[in-house]
Amino acid sequence: MGVRLPGDSRQEEIDLEKSGKVCSLQRYRWNVLQDKKEPMDIAGLFRVEVRLRENTQAQMRLTAKLQEVLTDPLQKTVILELQEQIAKLSSEYWDLEMRWWEIKCGFYVGPVSRGIDFWRAQPxxxxxxxxxxxxxxxxxxxxxxxxxxxxxxxRWGRKLAAGHCTTECGCCEKARGFELSDEQKTRLRKLIQPENGTVHYEKIRFASLLGLEVGNFENPLDRINAPKIYWMWAWILAVLAWL
Ligand SMILES: [Zn+2]
Ligand SMILES: [Zn+2]
Ligand SMILES: [Zn+2]
Known part of the structure; x- marks a missing residue:
């Protein structure tokens, strides 16, 4: 190996990469960060990601409402309002995307950012x-x-908005049967985005950045990919439904 730059992989990391032991590799990468305490605004990144999802889910919900009233000439005001809200959200999404990239660019290049890039490359x-x-x-x-x-x-082709439900999910609203009050939204948002330093925050951070869970040593890739038997069953059920 030539002259090292700060952040280059050390032999230990290279060996783990070659071994295919993904769980050990990701754990190793995190532990290196713990030793060095490199600055990374992980909490800031999470905050922006929740807002990217809120924004997209709100747009999906409003677009569905717009489709319902679009052909009704009596709803002209409602249609214009909805179109305005959707356009505003699209512009806000662009700003959030830029903010995400600004924060991500500030991540120290090294074992942890390699671990994050590896995990986030999995769709x-x-x-x-x-x-x-x-x-x-x-x-x-x-x-x-x-x-x-x-x-x-x-469904929306927005890579950064992929993820779980927020306060703005229209399907959750339908399932609940009522609109959340502002207080209820604040309460739910605290669960979606737990406070930095809490047990809940650490749990979410490990899983969403590195695919790790304390006490679990399975290959993280096996935990997100449905086993072949599942797809086989899905195929059999689809054929039966067709018959
Ligand atoms: Zn979910
Ligand atoms: Zn749903
Ligand atoms: Zn939902």
């Missing part, structure tokens, strides 16, 4: 069991079989 990183349980626990779509969370990214 279904957010379907980690810890994050599914978290969504289901607060009454999100993962508690039902609508499949909103798993298909969210594909």
């Amino acid at each position: 279904k990183w957010y379907m980690h069991p810890v994050l599914i349980e978290d969504c289901a626990g607060r009454g999100g779509c993962c508690a039902r079989d609508c499949g909103c969370c798993v298909h969210r990214e594909r």
Whole structure:
């Protein structure tokens, strides 16, 4: 190996990469950060990610409402209001995307950012069991079989908005049967975005940045990819339904 730059992989990390032991590799990468205490605004990144999801889910909800009234000439004012709100949200999304990238660019290049990039390159990183349980626990779509969370990214093509339900999810609102009050929204938001330093925050941070869970040593990739047997069953059921 040539002359090292700060942040380059050390032999230990390279060996773990080659070994295919993803859980050990990701754990190693985190521990290196713990030793060095490199500055990274992880909490800031999470905050922006929640807002990106809120924004997109609000747009999805308002677009669905717009579709319902679009052909009704008596609803002209409502239509204009909805269109205005959607346009405002689109512009806000652009700002949030820029903010996300600003924060991400500030991440020290090294083992942890390699770990984060590796995990986030998996399209279904957010379907980690810890994050599914978290969504289901607060009454999100993962508690039902609508499949909103798993298909969210594909439906809107917004990579940064992929993830679980927020206060703005229209499907959750329908399932609940009522609109959340401002107080209820604040309460739910605190669960979606737990305070930095709490046990809940650390749990979410490990799962969503590195695919890790304390006490679990399975390969994180196996935990987000449905086993082949699942797809086989889905295929059999689809054929039976067709017959
Ligand atoms: Zn849903
Ligand atoms: Zn939902
Ligand atoms: Zn979910």
